[in-house]
Amino acid sequence: MLHTRTTPAERRRALRARLATGRLLPMPGALNPLSARLIQDTGFEAAYLSGAVLAADLGLPDIGLTTSTEIAARAQQTTRATDLPVLIDADTGFGEPLNAARTVQLMEDAGLAGLHLEDQVAPKRCGHLDGKSVVPKEQMAYRIRAAVAARRDPDFLLMARTDARAVEGLAAAIDRAKAYVDAGADAIFPEALADEAEFEAFRAAVDVPLLANMTEFGKSPLLDARTLTDLGYDIALYPVTLLRLAMGAVEEGLRTLAAEGTQESLLSRMQTRSRLYELLDYERYTAFDAAVFDCTRPPGT
Numbered sequence: 001m002l003h004t005r006t007t008p009a010e011r012r013r014a015l016r017a018r019l020a021t022g023r024l025l026p027m028p029g030a031l032n033p034l035s036a037r038l039i040q041d042t043g044f045e046a047a048y049l050s051g052a053v054l055a056a057d058l059g060l061p062d063i064g065l066t067t068s069t070e071i072a073a074r075a076q077q078t079t080r081a082t083d084l085p086v087l088i089d090a091d092t093g094f095g096e097p098l099n100a101a102r103t104v105q106l107m108e109d110a111g112l113a114g115l116h117l118e119d120q121v122a123p124k125r126c127g128h129l130d131g132k133s134v135v136p137k138e139q140m141a142y143r144i145r146a147a148v149a150a151r152r153d154p155d156f157l158l159m160a161r162t163d164a165r166a167v168e169g170l171a172a173a174i175d176r177a178k179a180y181v182d183a184g185a186d187a188i189f190p191e192a193l194a195d196e197a198e199f200e201a202f203r204a205a206v207d208v209p210l211l212a213n214m215t216e217f218g219k220s221p222l223l224d225a226r227t228l229t230d231l232g233y234d235i236a237l238y239p240v241t242l243l244r245l246a247m248g249a250v251e252e253g254l255r256t257l258a259a260e261g262t263q264e265s266l267l268s269r270m271q272t273r274s275r276l277y278e279l280l281d282y283e284r285y286t287a288f289d290a291a292v293f294d295c296t297r298p299p300g301t
């Protein structure tokens, strides 16, 4: 009810421990706090907050328009709704290395378990679009060192993302990843790898946990969990999957409603009132209310 049961420190430890098992960790992106609850309820062990989803939620493209305080506020709402460790997409850190440092502290305060910072120049773009640019390797290493220095909880996961594959090629991306690990990154997110062989090459070259971005309609193939396990990846990310599913259903539903003048034919595809209430733990709120406001009890009992 209301509150979650775990502290941010416990969730960070849980994420670290889960990664240490070496088993692939599937990580769906929440589209709002309620969906984070559903991710937990379905049995997933971690959730993600995507920059693309956070922007789209506000009706904005993913080009670095959202601010660190804006996403921290949404993150806090999300971490209040679930006990899962949540990893957030912190884009470029929202400015200079000092801004990245402040971003780390904001995200720690929002109860998150970790974040990733990328090496794109600002304004960034979606990693699966053409025309990206990256900052020099040394500048990104500086960004990471600033983030590491600002971190107060050593269990807060600092992941570095490199967008260099599409700009400078695979070898340069691997070289950058190694430099980012040397700068203190706990894990690496190689963005927009082209095929399975590239995923394999990255794994062979880098020693820390690796995230595979399984975003739809992008540049990378959609590798299934078994393949990613065989490749030795640690996190399978589904950043925008829930938003795309939900928006697909919403769009179709709106068309049907407009065409048919009733939602009758849509009912079987809707989450029912009772399932929603179950997810919200409605019954326990009602029971709590009854205990507090039970006027039939004699005073003092």
Ligand SMILES: C[C@](O)(C(=O)O)[C@H](CC(=O)O)C(=O)O
Residues within 6 Å of the ligand: 049, 050, 051, 052, 053, 062, 089, 125, 126, 127, 128, 213, 215, 216, 218, 239, 240
């Ligand atoms: C992971 C990502 O950074 C995100 O914001 O979710 C995006 C996902 C997408 O746009 O499909 C990215 O890969 O750049």
Ligand SMILES: [Mg+2]
Residues within 6 Å of the ligand: 050, 051, 052, 062, 089, 091, 126
């Ligand atoms: Mg993003």
